[in-house]
Amino acid sequence: MAQGAVPLAPGLSSFLKSLKTTPADPSVEHLIALLKRRQIRNSRPCAVATTALMLRVVGEFKGRDAAKMVERIRQVGRRLVAAQPREVVVGNIVRRVLGLVREVLDDNAGENTNGSDAGRSTPTPHDAMTRPQLSSSISTFSPLKHAHAEPMDSSLHQSDMSDSGELSRRPPLLSSHTSYAPASAAPLVNSLFGLFSQPVDSSNASTPTGQASPDGKTAQALNLDRLAELSQRANLDLKGEVMDGIRELQDELEQSDEQIASVALEHIHANEIILTHTASTTVQKFLLSAAKKRKFTVVHAETHPHDNAATHGILLTGRKRESHMHEEDDQWKPLTAVGIPVYVIPDSHVFAIMSRVNKVVLATHTVLANGGLVAAAGAHMIAKTAKEHRVPVMVLSGVYKLSPVYPFDINELIEYGDAGNVVPYEDGEFVDKIDVENPMYDYVPADLVDLYITNLGGHAPSYLYRIVADHYRTEDITL
Amino acid sequence: MSGPVLDEAAPPPAAPAEAPSNPPALAKAEEKAAKPAEDGAPKKLSPAELKKQKAAEKQARRAQAKSGPAPNQPGTPAKEGRRQQKDSNQTSKDDKSRPLPLRRRASQSNAPAPPPQQQKKDAKKDLRQLGLFFGHLYSQPRQHSMVGASKDVHPAVLSLGLQYSSYVICGSTARMVAMLLVFKAVIESYHTPVGTSLARHLTNHHLSPQIDYLRSCRPLSISMGNAIRWLKDFIIKIDPSTPEAEAKRNLLEEIDMFVRERVTAADKLIRDNAAPKIVDGDVILTYASSSIVEQTLLQAHKSGVSFSVIVVDSKPLYEGKTLARKLANHRLNVRYYLITGASHAVKSATKVFLGAHAMMSNGRLYSRVGTALVSMLANAQSLPVLVLCESVKFTEKVALDSIVGNEVAPPDELLSEVERNNLLPLHPHLPKTTTSKSDDKGATAEDAKPTALDVLKWVEDSQNLHHLQVLYDVTPAEYINMVITEYGSLPPSSVPVVHRLSTNT
Numbered sequence: 001m002a003q004g005a006v007p008l009a010p011g012l013s014s015f016l017k018s019l020k021t022t023p024a025d026p027s028v029e030h031l032i033a034l035l036k037r038r039q040i041r042n043s044r045p046c047a048v049a050t051t052a053l054m055l056r057v058v059g060e061f062k063g064r065d066a067a068k069m070v071e072r073i074r075q076v077g078r079r080l081v082a083a084q085p086r087e088v089v090v091g092n093i094v095r096r097v098l099g100l101v102r103e104v105l106d107d108n109a110g111e112n113t114n115g116s117d118a119g120r121s122t123p124t125p126h127d128a129m130t131r132p133q134l135s136s137s138i139s140t141f142s143p144l145k146h147a148h149a150e151p152m153d154s155s156l157h158q159s160d161m162s163d164s165g166e167l168s169r170r171p172p173l174l175s176s177h178t179s180y181a182p183a184s185a186a187p188l189v190n191s192l193f194g195l196f197s198q199p200v201d202s203s204n205a206s207t208p209t210g211q212a213s214p215d216g217k218t219a220q221a222l223n224l225d226r227l228a229e230l231s232q233r234a235n236l237d238l239k240g241e242v243m244d245g246i247r248e249l250q251d252e253l254e255q256s257d258e259q260i261a262s263v264a265l266e267h268i269h270a271n272e273i274i275l276t277h278t279a280s281t282t283v284q285k286f287l288l289s290a291a292k293k294r295k296f297t298v299v300h301a302e303t304h305p306h307d308n309a310a311t312h313g314i315l316l317t318g319r320k321r322e323s324h325m326h327e328e329d330d331q332w333k334p335l336t337a338v339g340i341p342v343y344v345i346p347d348s349h350v351f352a353i354m355s356r357v358n359k360v361v362l363a364t365h366t367v368l369a370n371g372g373l374v375a376a377a378g379a380h381m382i383a384k385t386a387k388e389h390r391v392p393v394m395v396l397s398g399v400y401k402l403s404p405v406y407p408f409d410i411n412e413l414i415e416y417g418d419a420g421n422v423v424p425y426e427d428g429e430f431v432d433k434i435d436v437e438n439p440m441y442d443y444v445p446a447d448l449v450d451l452y453i454t455n456l457g458g459h460a461p462s463y464l465y466r467i468v469a470d471h472y473r474t475e476d477i478t479l
Numbered sequence: 480m481s482g483p484v485l486d487e488a489a490p491p492p493a494a495p496a497e498a499p500s501n502p503p504a505l506a507k508a509e510e511k512a513a514k515p516a517e518d519g520a521p522k523k524l525s526p527a528e529l530k531k532q533k534a535a536e537k538q539a540r541r542a543q544a545k546s547g548p549a550p551n552q553p554g555t556p557a558k559e560g561r562r563q564q565k566d567s568n569q570t571s572k573d574d575k576s577r578p579l580p581l582r583r584r585a586s587q588s589n590a591p592a593p594p595p596q597q598q599k600k601d602a603k604k605d606l607r608q609l610g611l612f613f614g615h616l617y618s619q620p621r622q623h624s625m626v627g628a629s630k631d632v633h634p635a636v637l638s639l640g641l642q643y644s645s646y647v648i649c650g651s652t653a654r655m656v657a658m659l660l661v662f663k664a665v666i667e668s669y670h671t672p673v674g675t676s677l678a679r680h681l682t683n684h685h686l687s688p689q690i691d692y693l694r695s696c697r698p699l700s701i702s703m704g705n706a707i708r709w710l711k712d713f714i715i716k717i718d719p720s721t722p723e724a725e726a727k728r729n730l731l732e733e734i735d736m737f738v739r740e741r742v743t744a745a746d747k748l749i750r751d752n753a754a755p756k757i758v759d760g761d762v763i764l765t766y767a768s769s770s771i772v773e774q775t776l777l778q779a780h781k782s783g784v785s786f787s788v789i790v791v792d793s794k795p796l797y798e799g800k801t802l803a804r805k806l807a808n809h810r811l812n813v814r815y816y817l818i819t820g821a822s823h824a825v826k827s828a829t830k831v832f833l834g835a836h837a838m839m840s841n842g843r844l845y846s847r848v849g850t851a852l853v854s855m856l857a858n859a860q861s862l863p864v865l866v867l868c869e870s871v872k873f874t875e876k877v878a879l880d881s882i883v884g885n886e887v888a889p890p891d892e893l894l895s896e897v898e899r900n901n902l903l904p905l906h907p908h909l910p911k912t913t914t915s916k917s918d919d920k921g922a923t924a925e926d927a928k929p930t931a932l933d934v935l936k937w938v939e940d941s942q943n944l945h946h947l948q949v950l951y952d953v954t955p956a957e958y959i960n961m962v963i964t965e966y967g968s969l970p971p972s973s974v975p976v977v978h979r980l981s982t983n984t
Binding site for chain 2: 299302303304305306308309312313315316317334335336337339340341342343344345346347348349350351352353355356376377378380381384385388414422423424429430433434435436437438439442
């Protein structure tokens with residue numbers, strides 16, 4: 001954090017700047033170094049840096065072999081995660097990018113198999129109505145299901161295909177929705193497309209291979225095989241689409257705060273007393289958006305000794321210290337400037353003040369798939385106190401912080417910070433004789449949280465696993 | 480909220496003549512002015528009305544501008560200031576540049592002067608508004624000097640008061656003992672004036688100013704209150720016929736006895752009782768610093784039990800540092816956490832020992848702020864929570880939360896010197912409102928390098944930003960498993976019984 005003071009200090013902005021001119025490989029090294037030295041820390045900078053790097057990596061990727069691309073992303077991702085395993089967001093972004101590649105491929109593969117589907121066996125109407133875009137990912141959600149279900153599917157079609165080979169031979173459709181068009185319309189659409197572009201090789205030639213692959217093969221390998229074949233066969237612009245997807249991811253990162261803030265009025269009513277902690281852009285924007293319409297009071301625990309400087313900074317000026325040279329132009333006013341009284345309290349006062357508090361709004365570092373979260377130290381005692389006082393706890397988090405990791409070992413996720421922040425090293429005698437510990441994060445179990453607000457809306461903690469399933473592929477969970 | 484708004488609503492009597500162009504608004508304003516001031520309900524004025532009023536006020540002020548500067552109204556509340564500034568944005572530019580309190584003065588000086596006690600009420604209201612949470616506790620600012628102390632105050636008491644207010648003497652027991660020792664000096668140098676008796680005069684006329692001064696330095700602790708009550712009771716019971724020298728000697732002896740019985744002996748009993756609770760391999764967690772916990776830990780350590788200690792501490796007092804250092808000097812294995820790491824600290828602990836500022840009659844523990852958090856976390860981990868407390872700290876007071884009764888500390892203690900210096904680079908990013916405000920005071924401040932003291936000024940200047948600090952919190956009885964006193968170990972529900980026992984005997 002202290003590096004932010006000097007404009008040339010290595011950090012997120014210097015990395016982004018150098019990324020424009022540096023090729024992918026040195027940039028990977030650069031980011032790894034920054035992560036290792038904690039010169040990029042906290043979820044959002046990590047996410048931004050990783051996405052930018054991924055864009056670069058994919059952009060420089062040569063060849064159209066999807067399997068190789070997946071392998072390349074994976075290999076970069078593995079190194080980034082190894083550099084700083086506790087910044088779970090890095091892994092999240094890598095998985096999202098991998099998911100993108102697979103989605104692009106699946107969409108195309110989907111055209112090939114499902115398209116023929118549409119021609120013959122109509123998908124059940126309610127399935128198509130409720131979650132049309134899920135269907136492709138559901139088939140691959142569990143490795144077991146994937147391994148069995150898909151080949152079975154195609155083999156079924158296989159028997160029928162003999163009499164209508166014409167129909168099955170069709171070019172990949174990029175939009176997944178068309179494939180779920182009503183049965184009556186599907187043949188028409190398909191044949192119209194077929195008029196203009198005839199695929200070079202038949203699609204049914206490829207599908208049986210997947211089916212024939214021995215059962216002993218892992219889902220992973222099977223998947224890669226299939227990917228390779230698909231990408232070789234289909235003349236799709238894999239790279240372009242993946243890059244488009246990454247840019248969408250960047251947009252998501254940029255907009256998640258605004259999207260979360262847009263629902264603020266649904267959660268904050270007039271004259272509430274809201275307790276929050278640490279210096280979080282997301283929370284500040286959320287409260288600011290509510291402040292446009294409502295009057296309320298904010299109690300801010302300063303999160304000593306990690307973020308207290310940033311907390312005071314955010315309250316005095318409306319920006320964190322490290323971000324003032326960051327390109328972030330949309331400087332926002334501090335809450336106090338829009339007429340919201342803010343009371344700063346030391347962290348020890350949380351219990352004393354909680355009996356007056358209506359709602360607790362927490363920022364988070366990472367949200368885990370079981371609904372628990374890792375947040376700045378002190379979050380656990382705040383959430384616990386709120387529970388004891390029956391005060392609802394809200395957690396604000398962009399979907400990018402949502403991780404498919406299950407916390408089997410909580411201590412693994414907790415980073416310990418510089419003990420010098422707790423007791424300055426000048427106090428040599430003290431530091432010498434006494435173990436000074438400075439955990440930087442707290443794990444907050446799911447039962448202490450009442451509501452998660454992500455850029456997709458509000459969710460109960462118990463529902464988070466579903467959002468995880470929507471955003472990450474099972475085959476990518478272990479990088 | 481209501482006071483200043485009413486002030487604004489009262490138009491200067493001269494206004495109608497000077498501003499005849501807007502009769503309806505003025506009629507309305509007059510109607511409001513006619514209302515009794517006691518009705519108190521804040522009047523919502525439309526911006527247009529405010530504007531008109533302001534114009535009228537401005538004219539009135541110009542008319543009486545030569546009447547000389549009146550003393551500025553000190554301490555305009557932050558919220559009011561913001562409101563008024565927002566209002567002034569709507570009016571003309573020169574209106575904006577004018578310091579805000581002036582406007583109030585103008586309207587006040589023109590209107591029939593309000594009775595002084597109403598002004599006092601205003602100030603009180605302002606204070607209450609300032610402290611949304613502990614507003615009822617802001618009595619008077621803490622005394623940090625001897626200036627203004629009554630001439631009756633004994634020099635030993637003066638120095639003690641300063642030690643209180645600067646936290647040199649801190650902690651319930653220490654403060655009580657120090658007070659009693661100082662009172663001994665006071666009593667020693669006391670001579671009963673002719674025509675009164677020691678029993679009558681000493682308490683009311685000689686000790687009271689001392690106590691008042693101590694209270695102005697820092698509110699009295701529960702134990703101090705108990706000791707003072709005991710002392711006064713004892714003095715009143717002195718037979719008026721006893722010669723002064725003998726009475727004084729008795730009194731001094733009795734004070735020594737009190738300290739010995741209620742503190743020294745009690746501490747010994749408590750630590751004898753508590754130290755065996757520590758067994759080999761224990762990890763004892765404690766919060767902040769308590770002399771009796773320290774004694775207990777050292778006694779257990781001396782008896783050869785091998786255990787380690789976790790000290791959890793919090794800013795701004797960092798009392799735990801002293802404790803940790805003392806324990807470490809005795810070669811105890813000590814780990815040190817800040818309160819943010821408390822949830823990690825309780826994970827490896829096996830028992831929690833807490834000191835007390837007071838035990839309340841509903842079984843709740845009133846202690847250094849943060850104790851409740853630690854005991855809550857420990858309770859959630861099913862760790863036994865033991866409170867060590869002399870019975871002199873028991874009180875018949877009850878409280879359900881930490882807000883009804885507490886001690887408010889000066890908010891500027893929240894930011895230490897180092898932290899203030901860390902915030903200095905923020906200076907160029909301060910919002911315009913704050914910097915422009917400091918411009919009024921001196922444009923040179925803009926160029927000069929900001930110092931640590933300026934940071935406090937930023938906080939002060941930043942309307943709506945308040946730093947809040949109290950010293951104690953109330954731990955619910957259900958988090959406490961055992962209270963160890965000199966009467967034995969009891970559940971928190973037995974506190975009122977012991978309190979009755981200890982005060983009746």
